Structures are given as C-alpha cells and as structure tokens.
Amino acid sequence: MNDMTPTKEQREAKLEGIGCKRKRVEDIRFTQGKGNYVDDIKMPGMLHGDFVRSQYAHAKIKKIDASRAKALPGVIAVITAEELKPLGLHWMPTLAGDVQAVLADGRVSFQNQEIAFVIAENRYITDDAIQLIDVEYEELPVIVDPFKSMAPDAPVLRPDLEGKTTGAHGPRKHHNHIFEWTVGDKEATDVAFQKAEVTIKEMISYHRTHPSPLETCQCLASFDKIKGELTVYGTFQAPHVIRTVASLLSKIPEHKIHVIAPDIGGGFGNKVGAYAGYICAIVASIVTGQPVKWVEDRIENLSTTSFARDYHMTTEIAATKDGKVTGLRVHVLADHGAFDSCADPSKWPAGFMNIVTGSYDFPVAHLSVDGVYTNKAPGGVAYRCSFRVTEAAYCIERAMDILAQKLGMDPADLRLKNFVRREQFPYQSALGWEYDSGDYHLAMQKAMDAIGYRELRAEQKAKQAAFKRGETREIMGIGVTFFTEIVGAGPSKNCDILGVAMFDSAEIRIHPTGSIIARMGSKSQGQGHETTWAQIIATELGIPADDIMIEEGNTDTAPYGLGTYGSRSTPVAGAAIAMAARKIKNKAQMIAAHLLEVSEYDLEWDVDGFRVKGNPERSKSMKEIAWASYNSPPPGLEPGLEAVNYYDPPNMTYPFGAYFCVMDIDVDTGVASIRRFYALDDCGTRINPMIIEGQVHGGLTEAFAIAMGQEIKYDAMGNVVGASFMDFFLPTAVETPKWETDFTVTPSPHHPIGAKGVGESPNVGGVPCFSNAVNDAFQFLGSTHIQMPHDAWRIWETGRKLGA
Ligand code: MCN
Ligand code: CUM
Structure with missing residues (x-):
C-alpha cells in the first residue's frame, strides 16, 4: 500500500453511513423556498373547493339554500350530502371502525363540521360563495363534558347508531358509548389492592390539544375521464393506505389511482387520517372533470382535524411501605368527539395505552377504557403520540410522583427501586407487552449525575425554607420522568389498518455506475428520511450516501407501505431497507x-466491497460489482442489482429515556422559567445523531407547549374557544427553553441494525416532565395534583389556592 491509499476509517467516513452526523440533504431545498408542497402544485383548469361549516355544535339541519351562491359568477357547483348520497359517499368508514359523515347528513354534531362543499374558479370566489349559503338549523342540547355523555337522560349524539348494542370493539353500554376495552388481570389486581400497605388514587387528565403543523391538511384531485384515472396529491402520512381507501370507496381500480404525497410541512399525526376534504375534492373533480384543490385554513385545521388526547385517567397504585409497587389499576374515560375517527391499528381501540405500566416492574395491573361520544371534533390519535403512549406515560409518571409524595420518598429513588432490571429483558409486562431491551438504571444514573440531582434537591429544600420564612417569592420544581415507549407498529400478528398488515417496505436499485435510487413505503414530513435512509444503505452496501437518492410518497413507484406515524419508520421501513440491502449484498458477493475467480466463501466484506480472505490486495469495490452486474454477470445469474423487501417486524421496539426539568416559579405572577431541561434518550443504534437531536429538540418544544399552555377548549355550547394562533400557544424561539440532550445505546435485539424509533419520545417523556416539575414545586405547600396545561394563570391560581 502506498501513502495515498485511504485508511479504513477514511473509507468509512466517506460513506457517511450509520452514526454520521450527516447534514440534512432535504434542507437544501427547504431552506431556499424550493420545496414542493401541495399548494405549490398548479394544474391547468384547476378549481378550488372549500367548506360551509356548522355554526353550532349540535343541531338539526332543516334546510340548505345554495341558490344565491350558485348564482355567483365563478361558482361551478355546490355539493351537499344529498349529492353524495347516490354515490354512497355521504358517510365514510373511519380507521377506528366507526362511520363519519362526509357532509352533514341532516344534522351537525360538532362546531365547524362540514356541511357543503363549494367549488369555484378560485379561492376568493369560494369564500364569497360560502357567505351566500343559507343553512337553517334547529339547535339541539350539547354535550361537551365526557363525564356527562353516559348519563341516563343524555341526548342521543349518534342517531345513526340508535339501537346498536355492539360497535366495532364490542358491546356498547349506552347510546353515547363507543367501546369498552379491558386488559390485564382484574381479580389479581383487586387482591393486590386489598393487601396493599399503601395506595394512591388520582384522576389524571390529559387535556385536548392539537399538533397544528405549519402546513395545514390539503389535497389536489384530478380525474381523467378519458383514461378513467384519478391522481391525488395530498398531505398524506400514509399515501398507500389513502390509495387503497380511495379505491374501495370510489370503486376506481387501485392501479388507476395515483396518490402522491409531495413535500409535507409537518405532520405530527395530523395527516394520518382521511378527511372529508379529500373525498369532496375527489368527487368534485369527477363531477366537474377538472382538477380541484382543497386547502384548509388555520382555524379549520385547529378546530376540525384530528386533535390529541382528551383522556381522563383514574389511576391507582398499590405499594408496600418501603416503596415497592405491587399493583396498578387505571380506568380511562376517552372523549372521542362526534365520531370515532381515531387512527390506531384496528385491534387497538385505545392504542397502546396498555404500556401504562411504564418502566416499572408491576406484578399485576388492570386497565379499562370507555370511549364516549361528545359534540366535539373527532379524531384522537395525533401529535407525537405513538398511539396513546403519551397518555400512558403521563398517567404513570404523574402517578409515580404522587406515590413518592405519599411515601415521603424521593421520586427518583422510587423509580430506581421499581425499574425493570437489565437482566429481566426481554421483559413481559403485566399488560401484555414484551419489552425488547433496556438498561434503565444505567440511563437514570447517568441522567442524575449529569443534572446534579442530589445537589438540586438540597437547593430546593433551602429555597422552600426561605419561602416559608418569607424571604423569597420564588419556588423551585424538579421534574423527574423515566419513560418507556413502544414503537414500530407493527407485527402483522397484532397490527393492521383496515385489514392491511402493518409491514413496511424498501426497494433499492443500483445503477451500472454504482449510484442508487431507493424507495420506501414510509413518508417523511420533516423527519429527514432522505438523509438517514441513505445512511443505512451506505453502511450496508458501501456506497457513499451522497450517491443514493431516496424517494418516498409516490404510490406508483414506491413499494406498498403503511406510512410514517407512531415512530414506526426506523423500526419497520428502516429494517426493510437494511434487509433489501442485504439481499443485494448477497448477489454482489x-x-x-465470479470476478475474482474464488469461491463466495473465500470473500469477506470490507467497508465498500469484498476482498479475498487472507489476500486483501485482491478485492472488488461495490462500484465495480455494480458495473459487472449489468455487463458481465456470472453465467446463470440474472443481470442487474436491485432488491425489494417487505418487512414484518417480529416485535415492537421499546425506546426509553430519563428526562429532568429544573423550573423556577414566581408565585406572584405564575410565570415559570425553565432553568434546565436535560433529556437522555436511548433509541438503540443511532443512525444520525444530529437528526436525533433535532427530533428531540422539536418534540421537547411541543411537549413544552402542551404542558405549559396549549389547549383546544370548548365552552358549554360547544363553541371552540381559541382555535387560532392568537390563543393557541405555539412557542417561538423566545419562549422555548434551551435543551440539553444525552444518550445511552441499548440496541434492539430483533432489528437488523439494532435501531429503535425516536420521533415521538421527547413528547412522550417531555410532557410529564414539565408537569412533574410544576407539581413538584407546589408539593411542599400541600398539593398533590395540578391539572395541565400549566399556563401562568393556572399556576398563579394554584399558588393563591394553596395560600402562597
Ligand atoms: N433516527 C435515527 N436513529 C434512530 C432512530 C431514528 O437517526 N435510532 C432518525 C430516523 O432515521 C428519522 C428520524 O430520526 O430520520 C425519525 O425516525 P423515527 O423515530 O423512526 O420516526 P418516523 O420517521 O417514523 O417519524 C414519525 C414521528 C412521528 S410519529 C411524529 S408524530 C413526528 C416525528 O416523527 N412528526 C414529525 N417527528 C417529526 N419531525 C418533523 N420535522 N415533522 C413531523 O411532522
Ligand atoms: Cu401519533 S402522531 Mo405520529 O404517530 O404521526
């Protein structure tokens, strides 16, 4: 070897593979305004559609008079439920097994519900036309409080279901009941509570909020009457599923439907479901023969599309006097709004809420969930939630703090005492999950050392004494959280959407010159897949990431996949990518x-090619192999170098983390300032540490927003209060705290590269951490549980009520 021969490290670095802080390739276009979002797409003859929406939360519709609107120049058509009826499209199935009105069918059940779809030459005209449509209502009694939904005399919210005693998930107890879901051993749990030395019980509510991505939900539908083909561009987190649903509903054969998700300006779960706007734009294009675009405005997005949470969790823990947990009992009242359009895998009416035992070794547990209808916007699973894992983590992490308080124990020590231990993995939880891997004690200890936990507690003690002596008006809270996530839906044995198993896919094609195009069933909405997927391939195949193009979102070219949500892309599509690459590598070998005239078994892989064992001078790089695969393949072997993999994961992955928040609160103003926020995440093998850090920063900012102020509120009439950025708290750089990130690495034993998901972890762990900090600050004044969101007003009020 001469001096110019690159070292192994240099060759590895050139690939920018797994572990490299590769800069995000997609940002080149995003930061220069060259992204291609739905609203950037313009088609000849394109029309615009927009909705007339309900003023009322609950009312009969007596009459819709569109005559004045239809007379307005530029208005092409007005569609109501009457027009959709002959097509059978006035109702649509939801992902949760319910049905939902596409356009109000004689009644509205939440404020801003879609009543009519106006199609006009441009957006200005649709807006004017909407004002000219007269809807005559007859108001009905409204239910906004889920605790009143199942009162014997509660008004019937879903007359279409009247008399139905069973729903998609079993028996219904009441006309406003959706489902009851129970998991765990009820008797054994009851016994644990009977025998318990100490118990706690608290109603822990997670309020209604909304992910509010920068880009709202939108689509552009174009039906070609001659070819009988439908093209839909849309903000879809799961484009293939949208194609299948569109085909089933419209009866257009699936191969004649082209669904394309171009660049997406943030999804956060908001863009998983199917919305009335998609159906109406498609129908409008079929009816008019012209492309029709539908674009939500901010108020529509916040007040009608998939919200998050609205979970009311009555939580009980049984424990010994010295702080060993012996049982967990949780009952959830789940407010799903007017229709159950939750986007969980089909068999999971409450998502993966049964991860509620968290990171702790509960010998027994029981969970029951009652879903109910109210007069609010439908939805339920969105906002970095991992299918209700945010609710579960909030529930158990608040409850552990309440238990620590009752026992007079330090909350970190209580956690350390009850963690699932390293040697218990794979760990079978009392509520039915098999945690793949973890080292909770290591992560917790690292986090406690990094933040200087014991010193902080000493400082807090001194401050509390000073406060009581009247020397300061500032109190200090230390939020402790240790969460376990469950991501990577999922194994086909227990996860499907509308009967389609939740596998994912990758197709990798190497060109003769050794560059690559690869396509997946996942779809980035900002997570940086174009950057990170190329890194997996680079390491697996020894081709520099810069020579690899990643394409997602076009259902004509990408292999079928279930899309991106529930932090499933790395666990599922990421695995498919590695497996497809390995198929290619086998052929390459x-x-x-053949080229080196040795047996395959005499070869070994070396960073970017194969070399002869014991004779490293003789080697073939992947680039050389790629060329040969097209020009001189071994006899009997088909030319070309490409592979597809559909990956059905054997299990979910279980990322975890230890988060700490140090907060100073001025009791006279209610203003909380975040002194420090430290987040240690373990997502197994880290593909791109910089992207992980970005994901954590973003998720923590959203957690901060939710815990400290964001809320979708309703008044008693069912009016949405604060569905605009004037009131809905969206932190800017000014309010956002500084984040400190850290990590440990516990690879997933069943994932081909050992990676777990991370996208939602910071939200799952962040919200309880902020909330625990606020609660921790007020504990010494005698409070046990303060309801989120902890905005300045509520914090101030808490102080006042506690006599501070
Ligand atoms: N990653 C990594 N190493 C790991 C795990 C992940 O480098 N061990 C990288 C991945 O390669 C990917 C990113 O981190 O580039 C997120 O990966 P993953 O955790 O698999 O999550 P998904 O790609 O499936 O993204 C979904 C997740 C969800 S469900 C929500 S909600 C959310 C989130 O991602 N929405 C987001 N983060 C978001 N970030 C942006 N910018 N925009 C959104 O809409
Ligand atoms: Cu639950 S929000 Mo994400 O799964 O798209």
Whole structure:
C-alpha cells in the first residue's frame, strides 16, 4: 500500500453511513423556498373547493339554500350530502371502525363540521360563495363534558347508531358509548389492592390539544375521464393506505389511482387520517372533470382535524411501605368527539395505552377504557403520540410522583427501586407487552449525575425554607420522568389498518455506475428520511450516501407501505431497507466471487466491497460489482442489482429515556422559567445523531407547549374557544427553553441494525416532565395534583389556592 491509499476509517467516513452526523440533504431545498408542497402544485383548469361549516355544535339541519351562491359568477357547483348520497359517499368508514359523515347528513354534531362543499374558479370566489349559503338549523342540547355523555337522560349524539348494542370493539353500554376495552388481570389486581400497605388514587387528565403543523391538511384531485384515472396529491402520512381507501370507496381500480404525497410541512399525526376534504375534492373533480384543490385554513385545521388526547385517567397504585409497587389499576374515560375517527391499528381501540405500566416492574395491573361520544371534533390519535403512549406515560409518571409524595420518598429513588432490571429483558409486562431491551438504571444514573440531582434537591429544600420564612417569592420544581415507549407498529400478528398488515417496505436499485435510487413505503414530513435512509444503505452496501437518492410518497413507484406515524419508520421501513440491502449484498458477493475467480466463501466484506480472505490486495469495490452486474454477470445469474423487501417486524421496539426539568416559579405572577431541561434518550443504534437531536429538540418544544399552555377548549355550547394562533400557544424561539440532550445505546435485539424509533419520545417523556416539575414545586405547600396545561394563570391560581 502506498501513502495515498485511504485508511479504513477514511473509507468509512466517506460513506457517511450509520452514526454520521450527516447534514440534512432535504434542507437544501427547504431552506431556499424550493420545496414542493401541495399548494405549490398548479394544474391547468384547476378549481378550488372549500367548506360551509356548522355554526353550532349540535343541531338539526332543516334546510340548505345554495341558490344565491350558485348564482355567483365563478361558482361551478355546490355539493351537499344529498349529492353524495347516490354515490354512497355521504358517510365514510373511519380507521377506528366507526362511520363519519362526509357532509352533514341532516344534522351537525360538532362546531365547524362540514356541511357543503363549494367549488369555484378560485379561492376568493369560494369564500364569497360560502357567505351566500343559507343553512337553517334547529339547535339541539350539547354535550361537551365526557363525564356527562353516559348519563341516563343524555341526548342521543349518534342517531345513526340508535339501537346498536355492539360497535366495532364490542358491546356498547349506552347510546353515547363507543367501546369498552379491558386488559390485564382484574381479580389479581383487586387482591393486590386489598393487601396493599399503601395506595394512591388520582384522576389524571390529559387535556385536548392539537399538533397544528405549519402546513395545514390539503389535497389536489384530478380525474381523467378519458383514461378513467384519478391522481391525488395530498398531505398524506400514509399515501398507500389513502390509495387503497380511495379505491374501495370510489370503486376506481387501485392501479388507476395515483396518490402522491409531495413535500409535507409537518405532520405530527395530523395527516394520518382521511378527511372529508379529500373525498369532496375527489368527487368534485369527477363531477366537474377538472382538477380541484382543497386547502384548509388555520382555524379549520385547529378546530376540525384530528386533535390529541382528551383522556381522563383514574389511576391507582398499590405499594408496600418501603416503596415497592405491587399493583396498578387505571380506568380511562376517552372523549372521542362526534365520531370515532381515531387512527390506531384496528385491534387497538385505545392504542397502546396498555404500556401504562411504564418502566416499572408491576406484578399485576388492570386497565379499562370507555370511549364516549361528545359534540366535539373527532379524531384522537395525533401529535407525537405513538398511539396513546403519551397518555400512558403521563398517567404513570404523574402517578409515580404522587406515590413518592405519599411515601415521603424521593421520586427518583422510587423509580430506581421499581425499574425493570437489565437482566429481566426481554421483559413481559403485566399488560401484555414484551419489552425488547433496556438498561434503565444505567440511563437514570447517568441522567442524575449529569443534572446534579442530589445537589438540586438540597437547593430546593433551602429555597422552600426561605419561602416559608418569607424571604423569597420564588419556588423551585424538579421534574423527574423515566419513560418507556413502544414503537414500530407493527407485527402483522397484532397490527393492521383496515385489514392491511402493518409491514413496511424498501426497494433499492443500483445503477451500472454504482449510484442508487431507493424507495420506501414510509413518508417523511420533516423527519429527514432522505438523509438517514441513505445512511443505512451506505453502511450496508458501501456506497457513499451522497450517491443514493431516496424517494418516498409516490404510490406508483414506491413499494406498498403503511406510512410514517407512531415512530414506526426506523423500526419497520428502516429494517426493510437494511434487509433489501442485504439481499443485494448477497448477489454482489456472488458477482465478486465470479470476478475474482474464488469461491463466495473465500470473500469477506470490507467497508465498500469484498476482498479475498487472507489476500486483501485482491478485492472488488461495490462500484465495480455494480458495473459487472449489468455487463458481465456470472453465467446463470440474472443481470442487474436491485432488491425489494417487505418487512414484518417480529416485535415492537421499546425506546426509553430519563428526562429532568429544573423550573423556577414566581408565585406572584405564575410565570415559570425553565432553568434546565436535560433529556437522555436511548433509541438503540443511532443512525444520525444530529437528526436525533433535532427530533428531540422539536418534540421537547411541543411537549413544552402542551404542558405549559396549549389547549383546544370548548365552552358549554360547544363553541371552540381559541382555535387560532392568537390563543393557541405555539412557542417561538423566545419562549422555548434551551435543551440539553444525552444518550445511552441499548440496541434492539430483533432489528437488523439494532435501531429503535425516536420521533415521538421527547413528547412522550417531555410532557410529564414539565408537569412533574410544576407539581413538584407546589408539593411542599400541600398539593398533590395540578391539572395541565400549566399556563401562568393556572399556576398563579394554584399558588393563591394553596395560600402562597
Ligand atoms: N433516527 C435515527 N436513529 C434512530 C432512530 C431514528 O437517526 N435510532 C432518525 C430516523 O432515521 C428519522 C428520524 O430520526 O430520520 C425519525 O425516525 P423515527 O423515530 O423512526 O420516526 P418516523 O420517521 O417514523 O417519524 C414519525 C414521528 C412521528 S410519529 C411524529 S408524530 C413526528 C416525528 O416523527 N412528526 C414529525 N417527528 C417529526 N419531525 C418533523 N420535522 N415533522 C413531523 O411532522
Ligand atoms: Cu401519533 S402522531 Mo405520529 O404517530 O404521526
């Protein structure tokens, strides 16, 4: 070897593979305004559609008079439920097994519900036309409080279901009941509570909020009457599922439907479900023969599309006097709004809420969930939630703090005492999950050392004494959280959407010159897949990431996949990518053996190619192999170098983390300032540490927003209060705290590269951490549980009530 020969490290670095802080390639276009979002797409003859929406939360519709609107120049058509009826499209199935009105069918059940779809030459005209449509209502009694939904005399919210005693998930107890879901051993849990030395019980509510991505939900539908083909561009987190649903509903054969998700300006779960706007734009294009675009405005997005949470969790823990947990009992009242359009895998009416035992070794547990209808916007699973894992983590992490308080124990020590231990993995939880891997004690200890936990507690003690002596008006809270996530839906044995198993896919094609195009069933909405997927391939195949193009979102070219949500892309599509690459590598090895005239078994992989064992001078790089695969393949082997993999994961992955928040609160103003926020995440093998850090920063900012102020509120009439950025708290750089990030690495034993998901972890762990900090600050004044969101007003009020 001469001096110019690159070292192994240099060759590895050139690939920018797994572990590299590779800069985000997609940002080149995003930061220069060159992204291609739905609203950037313009088609000849394109029309605009927009909705007339309900003023009322609950009312009969007596009459819709569109005559004045239809007379307005530029208005093409007005569609109501009457027009959709002959097509059978006035109702649509939801992902949760319910049905939902596409356009109000004689009644509205939440404020801003879609009543009519106006199609006009441009957006200005649709807006004017909407004002000219007269809707005559007859108001009905409204239910906004889920605790009143199942009162014997509660008004019937879903007359279409009247008399139905069973729903998609079993028996219904009441006309406003959706489902009851129970998991765990009820008797054994009851016994644990009977025998318990100490118990706690608290109603822990997670309020209604909304992910509010920068880009709202939108689509552009174009039906070609001659070819009988439908093209839909849309903000879809799961484009293939949208194609299948569109085909089933419209009866257009699936191969004649082209669903394309171009660049997406943030999804956060908001863009998983199917909305009335998609159906109406498609129908409008079929009816008019012209492309029709539908674009939500901010108020529509916040007040009608998939919200998050609205979970009311009555939580009980049984424990010994010295702080060993012996049982967990949780009952959830779940407010799903007017229709159950939750986007969980089909068999999971409450998502993965049964991860509620968290990071702790509960010998027994029981969970029951009652879903109910109210007069609010439908939805339920959105906002970095991992299918209700945010609710579960909030529930158990608040409850552990309440238990620590009752026991007079330090909350970190209580956690350390009850963690699932390293040697218990794979760990079978009392509510039915098999945690793949973890080292909770290591992560917690690292986090406690980094933040200087014991010193902080000493400082807090001194401050509390000073406060009581009247020397300061500032109190200090230390939020402790340790969460376990469950991501990577999922194994086909227990996860499907509308019967389609939740596998994912990758197709990798190497060109003769050794560059690559690869396509997946996942769809980035900002997570940086174009950057990180190329890194997996680079390491697996020894081709520099810069020579690899990643394409997602076009259902004509990408292999079928279930899309991006529930932090499933790395666990599922990421695995498919590695497996497809390995198929290619196997063939490459045969080609290399042929070229080097040795047996395949005499070869070994070396960063970017194969070399002869014991004779490293003789080697073939992947680039050389790629060329040969097209020009001189071994006899009997088909030319080309490409592979597809559909990956059905054997299990979910279980990322975890230890988060700490140090907060100073001025009791006279209610203003909380975040002194420090430290987040340690373990997502197994880290593909791109910089992207992980970005994901954590973003998720923590959203957690901060939710815990400290964001709320979708309703008044008693069912009016949405604060569905605009004037009131809905969206933190800017000014309010956002500084984040400190850290990590440990516990690879997933069943994932081909050992990676777990991370996208939602910071939200799952962040919200309880902020909330625990606020609660921790007020504990010494005698409070046990303060309801989120902790905005300045509520904090101030808490102080006042506690006599501070
Ligand atoms: N990653 C990594 N190493 C790991 C795990 C992940 O480098 N061990 C990288 C991945 O390669 C990917 C990113 O981190 O580039 C997120 O990966 P993953 O955790 O698999 O999550 P998904 O790609 O499936 O993204 C979904 C997740 C969800 S469900 C929500 S909600 C959310 C989130 O991602 N929405 C987001 N983060 C978001 N970030 C942006 N910018 N925009 C959104 O809409
Ligand atoms: Cu639950 S929000 Mo994400 O799964 O798209």
